[in-house]
Amino acid sequence: xxxxxxxxxxxxxxxxxxxxxxxxxxxxxxxxxxxxxxxxxxxxxxxxxxxxxxxxxxxxxxxxxxxxxxxxxxxxxxxxxxxxxxxxxxxxxxxxxxxxxxxxxxxxxxxxxxxxxxxxxxxxxxxxxxxxxxxxxxxxxxxxxxxxxxxxxxxxxxxxxxxxxxxxxxxxxxxxxxxxxxxxxxxxxxxxxxxxxxxxxxxxxxxxxxxxxxxxxxxxxxxxxxxxxxxxxxxxxxxxxxxxx
Amino acid sequence: xxxxxxxxxxxxxxxxxxxxxxxxxxxxxxxxxxxxxxxxxxxxxxxxxxxxxxxxxxxxxxxxxxxxxxxxxxxxxxxxxxxxxxxxxxxxxxxxxxxxxxxxxxxxxxxxxxxxxxxxxxxxxxxxxxxxxxxxxxxxxxxxxxxxxxxxxxxxxxxxxxxxxxxxxxxxxxxxxxxxxxxxxxxxxxxxxxxxxxxxxxxxxxxxxxxxxxxxxxxxxxxxxxxxxxxxxxxxxxxxxxxxxxxxxxxxxxxxxxxxxxxxxxxxxxxxxxxxxxxxxxxxxxxxxxxxxxxxxxxxxxxxxxxxxxxxxxxxxxxxxxxxxxxxxxxxxxxxxxxxxxxxxxxxxxxxxxxxxxxxxxxxxxxxxxxxxxxxxxxxxxxxxxxxxxxxxxxxxxxxxxxxxxxxxxxxxxxxxxxxxxxxxxxxxxxxxxxxxx
Numbered sequence: 001x002x003x004x005x006x007x008x009x010x011x012x013x014x015x016x017x018x019x020x021x022x023x024x025x026x027x028x029x030x031x032x033x034x035x036x037x038x039x040x041x042x043x044x045x046x047x048x049x050x051x052x053x054x055x056x057x058x059x060x061x062x063x064x065x066x067x068x069x070x071x072x073x074x075x076x077x078x079x080x081x082x083x084x085x086x087x088x089x090x091x092x093x094x095x096x097x098x099x100x101x102x103x104x105x106x107x108x109x110x111x112x113x114x115x116x117x118x119x120x121x122x123x124x125x126x127x128x129x130x131x132x133x134x135x136x137x138x139x140x141x142x143x144x145x146x147x148x149x150x151x152x153x154x155x156x157x158x159x160x161x162x163x164x165x166x167x168x169x170x171x172x173x174x175x176x177x178x179x180x181x182x183x184x185x186x187x188x189x190x191x192x193x194x195x196x197x198x199x200x201x202x203x204x205x206x207x208x209x210x211x212x213x214x215x216x217x218x219x220x221x222x223x224x225x226x227x228x229x230x231x232x233x234x235x236x237x238x239x240x241x242x243x244x245x
Numbered sequence: 246x247x248x249x250x251x252x253x254x255x256x257x258x259x260x261x262x263x264x265x266x267x268x269x270x271x272x273x274x275x276x277x278x279x280x281x282x283x284x285x286x287x288x289x290x291x292x293x294x295x296x297x298x299x300x301x302x303x304x305x306x307x308x309x310x311x312x313x314x315x316x317x318x319x320x321x322x323x324x325x326x327x328x329x330x331x332x333x334x335x336x337x338x339x340x341x342x343x344x345x346x347x348x349x350x351x352x353x354x355x356x357x358x359x360x361x362x363x364x365x366x367x368x369x370x371x372x373x374x375x376x377x378x379x380x381x382x383x384x385x386x387x388x389x390x391x392x393x394x395x396x397x398x399x400x401x402x403x404x405x406x407x408x409x410x411x412x413x414x415x416x417x418x419x420x421x422x423x424x425x426x427x428x429x430x431x432x433x434x435x436x437x438x439x440x441x442x443x444x445x446x447x448x449x450x451x452x453x454x455x456x457x458x459x460x461x462x463x464x465x466x467x468x469x470x471x472x473x474x475x476x477x478x479x480x481x482x483x484x485x486x487x488x489x490x491x492x493x494x495x496x497x498x499x500x501x502x503x504x505x506x507x508x509x510x511x512x513x514x515x516x517x518x519x520x521x522x523x524x525x526x527x528x529x530x531x532x533x534x535x536x537x538x539x540x541x542x543x544x545x546x547x548x549x550x551x552x553x554x555x556x557x558x559x560x561x562x563x564x565x566x567x568x569x570x571x572x573x574x575x576x577x578x579x580x581x582x583x584x585x586x587x588x589x590x591x592x593x594x595x596x597x598x599x600x601x602x603x604x605x606x607x608x609x610x611x612x613x614x615x616x617x618x619x620x621x622x623x624x625x626x627x628x629x630x631x632x633x634x635x636x637x638x639x640x641x642x643x644x645x646x647x648x649x650x651x652x653x654x655x656x657x658x659x660x661x662x663x664x665x666x667x668x669x670x671x672x673x674x675x676x677x678x679x680x681x682x683x
Contacts, residue, residue: 010268036270040323044309048334187267
């Protein structure tokens with residue numbers, strides 16, 4: 001029975017994933033900011049699926065505690081088989097442009113905190129010579145666009161970090177999966193007008209699950225984003241700079 | 246502003262602001278001067294789930310189970326959990342809902358706020374009778390733990406309180422033990438209303454669940470003919486504890502207004518009545534088709550087209566005198582505005598726990614009537630006169646048109662109840678029946 005750490009567990013995608021994992025008999029360690037929400041989610045998962053669910057209130061920005069917290073997670077379920085990083089914040093581009101401290105905050109949560117946790121978990125799984133690391137990135141990291149390039153920068157850096165780590169861990173048999181969702185109908189995008197491109201969290205969670213099962217290194221979800229982003233990446237920069245994207 | 250958050254009867258049609266609630270532990274959103282109302286699956290028929298120009302607090306994502314005591318049969322869950330989800334969880338453990346209305350696609354919060362009833366009312370009373378405690382979140386941020394002992398006045402106001410006393414965040418209620426997911430059902434034909442009364446009382450003595458379907462277009466000697474269905478939970482050997490599955494059928498679009506008319510309903514009713522060849526039949530059936538025959542068809546309200554329909558459900562005291570029921574059935578049959586869903590049941594004497602709870606001892610009849618505008622409203626107004634004269638009343642969860650006077654006379658507790666209404670909460674129904682502008 002796999003033991004899985006879910007970070008940012010009360011996010012919509014992570015909740016959907018937690019149910020998918022629990023339904024398959026996994027034991028879960030849930031990390032989140034709000035103890036009340038974690039307690040609610042934990043109770044729900046235990047009642048519905050009957051597996052073991054441990055919860056831990058964690059401020060992911062406090063990187064100095066990541067080692068100790070990760071150790072606790074490992075001990076809580078007697079060894080981890082996978083770690084899934086779902087936390088993040090959709091940046092307000094306008095504010096980040098006006099004020100670097102806002103941009104810094106966004107880079108900290110969307111990039112640095114993940115890199116710190118990836119470092120800890122990579123070392124753990126490398127030592128065990130097995131395991132799966134999943135990080136939710138975004139299609140926004142595929143090309144810088146004026147509408148959200150601070151968020152995009154964080155995700156682009158994360159993508160390269162994951163790429164390098166995947167390369168490093170390949171010989172240890174550890175899988176590293178980069179997930180690139182497009183628009184997902186979650187509280188994070190609550191303020192955006194919903195269109196046909198929006199996918200449900202449960203759709204995204206099923207795609208992630210399949211990627212884990214099939215060992216796919218990079219997964220776009222839903223699948224059509226791979227081609228949308230391919231086209232967007234292929235536009236020459238001289239033309240791209242004129243576009244309003 | 247959004248239109249799609251309508252009521253099941255699709256009348257009246259309103260526009261709302263919406264706010265999706267995600268966690269029962271979160272505070273309420275700022276009201277911004279707008280009146281709020283919780284909205285689950287929108288299965289209330291009239292305007293008790295509507296709040297024109299105000300905000301609907303969408304509760305479907307408040308769908309977490311919080312505690313399940315398998316020994317005591319006690320379940321606590323957030324208010325947006327549906328009865329559908331509850332059944333999927335509890336049936337395999339050998340439990341069933343304490344009582345259930347005719348659809349499982351309602352929230353637990355809605356079941357509490359409307360103090361719903363079911364086919365076992367003569368035994369179990371209303372849903373509120375099984376509620377042990379719940380939490381009420383008021384717009385001033387106060388969280389009230391309510392039970393028959395703790396804050397009992399808030400308990401009485403909120404059970405059946407139509408969501409007006411604040412947001413119900415979670416509910417704890419008692420489950421009923423079952424040995425099988427199946428029901429042993431007997432169907433008995435009755436040739437007229439006289440026969441119904443002859444078999445009804447005896448059925449209630451021996452059966453936990455009783456309900457009757459009525460052909461309300463039949464006249465004369467067959468006035469009030471129909472089929473009485475009565476059932477008990479089957480013993481362990483008769484079946485297993487498998488929960489239901491998802492419905493597959495759906496009405497894809499609105500049917501044109503003429504699809505349901507006097508003749509098509511007459512044909513349906515005659516066929517439905519004649520379906521049972523024998524006077525009485527026996528069967529063992531899964532709980533799903535027994536309790537939720539209409540749930541197999543998603544969006545069945547589209548059958549009534551864009552203009553929607555009215556559900557008219559009343560209860561009148563009954564002491565052996567059939568004239569009231571006869572008078573009402575006579576008026577409906579004479580109007581030719583029939584209903585192919587006419588449901589008759591005798592309520593038991595168990596007291597409903599809420600100030601505004603609808604059920605009380607007597608006979609209740611529920612009718613679906615297509616909205617044909619003026620003539621339909623005229624018929625319902627005429628029925629109101631009979632119901633009022635008999636000391637009866639209508640079910641707020643299903644009402645879209647009763648007069649303020651009728652509500653205030655038949656629910657004299659409304660003034661006491663009004664003291665508990667949250668100043669930031671309201672509904673179309675409440676403004677209508679308390680003399681507001683809508």
